[in-house]
Amino acid sequence: MIAEMRLWARCRPRQVDVTLVVALCGLAVLSTTMTQPPHIVRWPPLPAVLVAVCSSSALFAHRTFPRLTVVATTAGTAVLGAMGASLGYQFSSTVAGPLMAALYSLAWRTDSRTAARCTAASALVLLTASAIWSPNGTPVQAEQVGLVGFVLLPSAVADSMRSRRDYVTAVEARAEMAIRTREEEARTRVGAERMRIARELHDVVAHHVTLAHAQAATAEYLLSTKPDKAQHVMQNLTTTLVSALGELRATVGLLRETGEPPTPVEPAPRLSRLPALLASFGHAGLDVSLTCDGPGQALSSGVDLTAYRIVQEALTNVTKHAGTTSASVHLDYGDRLLTITVRDDGEQRTTSAAGYGLIGMRERAQAVGGRLRARRRPDVGFEVVAELPTDAPHPESPPPGDHKESE
Structure with a gap:
């Protein structure tokens, strides 16, 4: 089942991107409807919806411009966090969904050093935005610190997946080399x-x-x-x-003779x-x-x-x-x-x-x-x-x- 889903995703990258953008945009918009306690559901604010749509749409470029996608989603997530202080919704991990997807794509397609630098910079920007535009002037809360942890998670997962991919590629290359060498030796x-x-x-x-x-x-x-x-x-x-x-x-x-060589009847x-x-x-x-x-x-x-x-x-x-x-x-x-x-x-x-x-x-x-x-x-x-x-x-x-x- 999982192998079939991977094959489908590999053969239809555009459909996968559209599904990802729609899902993350929907989660970000849904988060803006949840106000601070007692969590009264309301209509999403239009400015927050526009920012969420722009931030999620930047994921369409994550395959060709992964670094620019991280910059755009980081800016969009920071703006949503700043607007949450005035509009009354909570700055949660669902708001940072597009940024997490962009960081995963960047870590998958680049080296570990680049991914680590971009992830650290994005986490620092979000932490700064949470501290500056905290609701009602309250200090940084545990949820906001936990958000930084969620931002670090995609890069770690992508780095592990990339290492596994490189290992499998190396094993396949060695197997092909062994087959080619065996054929040449034969x-x-x-x-x-x-x-x-x-x-x-x-x-x-x-x-x-x-x-x-x-x-x-x-x-x-x-x-x-x-x-x-x-x-x-x-x-x-x-x-x-x-x-x-x-x-x-x-x-x-x-x-x-196809089996064991026969016993010689005369010496060589x-x-x-x-x-x-x-x-x-x-x-x-x-x-x-x-x-x-x-x-x-x-x-x-x-x-x-x-x-x-x-x-x-x-x-x-x-x-x-x-x-x-x-x-x-x-x-x-x-x-x-x-x-x-x-x-x-x-x-x-x-x-x-x-x-x-x-x-x-x-x-x-x-x-x-x-x-x-x-x-x-x-x-x-x-x-x-x-x-x-x-x-x-x-x-x-x-x-x-x-x-x-x-x-």
Whole structure:
């Protein structure tokens, strides 16, 4: 009920002002009909009626000129109080109704300091008028002092209501900010997840497809001259394709999961599986040598996985772009850094080598707090150097396909 009345008042401000002016004017005029004891009811004096109408009509400007409205209603109320001494009616709170409404409007629309000053000035004017024009020369009575208290009340109520309004506005603003921030964070997370999915699919698909292409080309070349060796290469090709399909199914299967992630059936790739990885490149015609410096250290799962994927992608790029049959992988275990260097001696490097593969390797290195450089060697060939912290914390949300490799 109260909420409906507030909504009606907010939508019809002019009707509210008219109702307020008529009601307060009627109360002020009614007060002028009540004389001093024995309170004989009489017709309202015409001068008092005119002043009451003018004072109440000033409220029509309280929304646009609240300060001028307070000045006008204060003057009108003081005049009504002064006329009461000669016309015989009592200077009560109903006479000061327009002033109280004007002070409430002023306190609602301005700051606390302005409202306090105007309220104090109005109360002082009314108290002075009551003292100067007291009926029959009597001193200030308790009713007149109580009138000053009534004048102070609207500002206090309006200040409390304004504080509540500001608090509600601040709460709504914080809620809107939280919603907007949450939506932006959700978009950021979606974008990051899309990048992780794209990077993982690239690593899985590009590696196996490159090996399969190299093996198929080798088998085609050997088929007419050395069918036995061609058959062996075809067997390796089948193994490569089966492994590719398994990893692809595992990656896509994780993306389709809606509940808890499934228990991995195989551990995530790590540096301990480098010999098997290098052997797969050997079947495709790329001879890779592996050397290590420093004592091997237990790496966090994120760094171990990142190191494996960087070696895998770097050798895949060698197979696709370097035009060579040999490459080297060097692991240098330092106190705080694991340095991975992948070199080849290819004489040509197509521009596509700087595509998504290098971007994905850099993103993986940065995700665990490391860095990666890819550049041409001064003499001949190309090299990829990755520096990964050996004590890096676990990365957030590992890429989807790294939970398992096959079903």
